[in-house]
Amino acid sequence: MTDSAELSAAAGADPVAADRAAAPFSSVAVIGLGLIGASLAAALADKMPDVRVFGVDTDAATCATAADRGWCAVACGPDDPAFRAFVEDECELVVIATPVAAVDDYLGRLRDWGYAGVVTDTISTKGHILAAAEALLPAPARYVPGHPMAGSEQNGIAGARTDLFEGANWILCPDERTAPEDFQHLHEFVRGLEARVVSLHREEHDAAVAIVSHVPHMVASSLMQLASAHADDTGSIMRLAAGGFKDTTRIAAGSPKLWCGIAFDNAEALGEGLAEMAAILESFAAALAAGDRDTFTRLLAEAAEARRALPAAWVPSTEKLLEVRIPMVNRTGVVAEVCTIASSVGCNIQSIDIDHISEGNAVLSLILTDEGDVGQLSLQLINAGFSVSFSPIMPKEYAHVD
Ligand SMILES: NC(=O)C1=CN([C@@H]2O[C@H](COP(=O)(O)OP(=O)(O)OC[C@H]3O[C@@H](n4cnc5c(N)ncnc54)[C@H](O)[C@@H]3O)[C@@H](O)[C@H]2O)C=CC1
Numbered sequence: 056m057t058d059s060a061e062l063s064a065a066a067g068a069d070p071v072a073a074d075r076a077a078a079p080f081s082s083v084a085v086i087g088l089g090l091i092g093a094s095l096a097a098a099l100a101d102k103m104p105d106v107r108v109f110g111v112d113t114d115a116a117t118c119a120t121a122a123d124r125g126w127c128a129v130a131c132g133p134d135d136p137a138f139r140a141f142v143e144d145e146c147e148l149v150v151i152a153t154p155v156a157a158v159d160d161y162l163g164r165l166r167d168w169g170y171a172g173v174v175t176d177t178i179s180t181k182g183h184i185l186a187a188a189e190a191l192l193p194a195p196a197r198y199v200p201g202h203p204m205a206g207s208e209q210n211g212i213a214g215a216r217t218d219l220f221e222g223a224n225w226i227l228c229p230d231e232r233t234a235p236e237d238f239q240h241l242h243e244f245v246r247g248l249e250a251r252v253v254s255l256h257r258e259e260h261d262a263a264v265a266i267v268s269h270v271p272h273m274v275a276s277s278l279m280q281l282a283s284a285h286a287d288d289t290g291s292i293m294r295l296a297a298g299g300f301k302d303t304t305r306i307a308a309g310s311p312k313l314w315c316g317i318a319f320d321n322a323e324a325l326g327e328g329l330a331e332m333a334a335i336l337e338s339f340a341a342a343l344a345a346g347d348r349d350t351f352t353r354l355l356a357e358a359a360e361a362r363r364a365l366p367a368a369w370v371p372s373t374e375k376l377l378e379v380r381i382p383m384v385n386r387t388g389v390v391a392e393v394c395t396i397a398s399s400v401g402c403n404i405q406s407i408d409i410d411h412i413s414e415g416n417a418v419l420s421l422i423l424t425d426e427g428d429v430g431q432l433s434l435q436l437i438n439a440g441f442s443v444s445f446s447p448i449m450p451k452e453y454a455h456v457d
């Protein structure tokens with residue numbers, strides 16, 4: 056999607072039509088057509104129908120389903136010569152959406168086939184793939200780690216949904232080597248799926264998701280272990296389970312094999328998170344044993360306050376868009392640095408544009424929605440040595456941009 060398309064969309068034009076105007080990549084390989092890969096292929100077919108999607112999966116029935124549903128132009132096994140031909144001849148973006156165990160095989164193939172285009176992934180952990188991409192890819196700087204924070208407890212193509220990523224956060228981890236244009240195109244790609252980009256330092260990814268995704272999964276599994284241990288043959292205790300129990304345990308139904316792979320690729324951060332979790336449970340138990348109602352209430356109250364403060368789904372106001380312009384003179388990694396700072400203060404970048412002024416001299420233009428702390432953004436950008444200018448954008452201005 057072009058920035059002008061985004062701008063028109065912001066002004067109320069048909070965003071779907073705008074998305075269809077120009078997809079940032081015209082040919083995409085999606086490797087792994089399970090819940091996430093097939094949902095991605097389905098969303099591309101729906102929202103960017105001009106993109107040629109080439110699907111790869113080791114399961115022949117999955118490939119047949121993806122092709123039958125029109126989600127992939129072609130879907131085949133990894134050893135089909137058509138896959139290599141697609142990568143060598145026309146592929147502009149490779150998305151790896153397999154379990155982490157399959158990563159080396161595909162990175163090795165990309166190396167052997169001399170693929171020097173953009174690569175991203177959807178893998179829940181970055182421990183392994185970061186090192187493998189560095190070691191194997193012919194152009195490691197063009198690998199931008201990705202992770203959609205959306206999914207479900209279902210597995211395989213049977214659980215895939217066209218709308219899975221709508222409104223979801225999608226982590227991208229550019230670094231100082233990431234070309235501004237590669238990040239811009241990936242940002243447009245994710246926005247075209249109607250997801251929201253959150254930029255994160257790649258070294259921080261695994262510790263962050265351990266707390267909000269991997270520890271919660273193990274806690275949900277532990278709750279089911281607890282309930283199962285108390286279930287009798289008639290399963291009557293399970294019939295007592297109310298909404299709260301079901302809310303907190305839904306994810307425990309996820310694939311044990313997939314989650315074991317995730318856990319072991321993030322063993323250190325997960326181990327630390329589980330130890331902290333055990334200590335928190337222990338503090339409830341200790342307060343109970345000591346008859347310490349104050350401590351017990353405080354623990355509950357702190358949690359309740361934090362839960363109520365979780366951001367609800369945000370509907371950005373199209374009346375309050377803000378443009379930030381940042382000169383990029385002889386600085387590598389500007390886009391990565393600026394976008395990561397913006398995400399860290401809760402700002403949502405709706406679109407990115409790069410105005411090339413002369414060789415090595417460009418202006419980065421970001422359109423922000425009305426989320427986050429713009430004061431902090433300004434402060435942190437200035438502290439990082441950027442010269443920034445902010446200007447509010449009137450919806451009418453957007454409507455006239457081609
Ligand atoms: N399940 C979820 O909610 C989320 C999962 N992820 C991550 O996305 C990736 C995919 O997860 P899901 O789609 O949920 O898994 P899934 O189990 O639904 O699908 C995996 C797919 O990969 C295929 N596959 C397995 N080995 C392969 C290989 N060597 N070559 C080609 N295809 C192969 C399988 O046949 C299957 O179709 C994982 O790395 C996972 O950690 C990310 C966000 C959410």
Ligand SMILES: O=C(O)C(=O)Cc1ccc(O)cc1
Pocket residue numbers: 178179203204205206207208268306
């Ligand atoms: O089902 C849910 O609610 C999830 O949280 C899904 C999920 C699973 C794994 C991830 O790496 C990210 C998201």
